[in-house]
Amino acid sequence: MFSLTPEAAEPRLTVARRTLGRLRQVPELAARYRGCADVRTLDDVAALPPLLKDDLNVALAHLRPRAEHGATWLFQSGGSTGAPKLGHAPTGFYMAGVHAHWQPLEREDVFVNAWGAGRMWGAHFLAAALADLSGCQVIALGSVTRDEYAEWLAFFAAREVTAIGGTPSVLRLWFAHARAAGVELPALRKVLWLGEAWQPQMEEDMAAVAPEARRWGMFGSTETWVVGTNSPDCPADTFHTLPHQLVHVDEDELLDFTTLDPEMLNPVLRYRTGDAGRLVACPCGRPGPAIRVAGRRDSVVQVRGLGLHVDELITRAEREPGVTRSQVLITETGGRAGAVELLVVTEPGASVDVERLRKELLAETFTLSTAFQHDPENFRVRPVADLISNERTGKTAGLVVREGT
CATH class of the missing domain: 3.40.50.12780 (ANL, N-terminal domain)
Known part of the structure; x- marks a missing residue:
């Protein structure tokens, strides 16, 4: 399904054809796009392989932007939940x-x-x-x-x-x-x-x-x-x-x-x-x-081989009376989750029983109860004054992953 009708898209598909030609110039992507039909309809667009973030980063390393129409700004994207990319x-x-x-x-x-x-x-x-x-x-x-x-x-x-x-x-x-x-x-x-x-x-x-x-x-x-x-x-x-x-x-x-x-x-x-x-x-x-x-869809993170739904955990925590915001912090050692912390910001004057909340979340969340079956103390709920934010953008991601010492 497309957001534009075939009639509305037809005058603009020239740009899609031009973009396909640019991607075919990238050595690492040429084989993927060489056998694709030229873009003449929306169905042709749907038949093309999807372009992922790493693919775009590779393409931008090879294709210089068309700056002849004016100044070109170079920006960093990502960095809150993934590796930074250029745009x-x-x-x-x-x-x-x-x-x-x-x-x-x-x-x-x-x-x-x-x-x-x-x-x-x-x-x-x-x-x-x-x-x-x-x-x-x-x-x-x-x-x-x-x-x-x-x-x-x-x-x-x-x-x-x-x-x-x-x-x-x-x-x-x-x-x-x-x-x-x-x-x-x-x-x-x-x-x-x-x-x-x-x-x-x-x-x-x-x-x-x-x-x-x-x-x-x-x-x-x-x-x-x-x-x-x-x-x-x-x-x-x-x-x-x-x-x-x-x-x-x-x-x-x-x-x-x-x-x-x-x-x-x-x-x-x-x-x-x-x-x-x-x-x-x-x-x-x-x-x-x-x-x-x-x-x-990338809000599911692997914790000791099991998928943890970060958004669902945050939603459950923020339903708790007195909790205004929450964030999942995973500390990894050698690529393996050593500990998972749920950081919670509470309303001024509110009294939140974080130990009770921790026990309830462990019991309710299959991934947490299974992954930390033998070391439940490595799942914690911790009150904080502020969540961890990206200093560059001001964004506060639901998930933060850091390397342990």
Whole structure:
């Protein structure tokens, strides 16, 4: 199943043919694509081998981006849950095409760009390009430290900020700090997010701090750039695909992406990010198919030969009264999980019996009870003030793996 009809895709398939030709130039990939038929229909696209992250990294090492149309930005993607990869983008970050179909910001807005601005991550600059197209005022904030939140929140209130954007992990910190400090942002109407799935737990803090605020989401990756967008009338997990993005849903419900924008520098052809989903009719009533993103299929990690569903463990932990956020930390020694810790952040003043929670999770989770049958003390639940975040992007992954000593 494709997000575009054959009629809508036909004028853009020239780009897919060109991308296929580029991939055939890569020695390590040439054999895979040499026997493939030329791309003339959507069925031809579906018959091509999927392009995985490592394949794209190999291709980018051989194919220089077409920089003759302007400056080329080089960005690092990944690094939160996998090895870093490189991506390219022209000045403007393809946001003119996004802005033509999705306009959450208006000229009258005062917008706080709270995506991290450093270390080769593109989201801050992508959001800046969108703000430029809207003509609004921008506070290019970037990352802040814990002791700076109160002063900045007071500044936002004084400046009557109407919009803020960032990863949900970062946004959740902003709203939690505002609520704890008793700061209200009555002018705030719009919350833009990109980089992670929306966190429903944030809704309560938003309602207290900025009751008029509504979410506006983007979905994509540094390799594909923005694939789809949603509005406050759409479910948080449902995105309307942009006309230059071709999304294919396989029988296993894995999503792959083919970018049909002729300005695209990355060779994105049936590229798989690890996300699963399906095509649906969005309840907002907007015509055409949308994609409902079910999450990443790579959230299953091997623990002593058994598959641990990280997302399910986190969901169960965050249902515990008093627990606001959680994260799985695996310590490996020689490639083998020596210990698994569930890090939990609790509400101020809440009393959570972590030992009881640990015993319940051990009993309820087959992988944990089996893997740690002989050393149950190596599965722990540990209260923490903050979860482990990526300093470069501000993202907080559900799973962190580190090497033990």
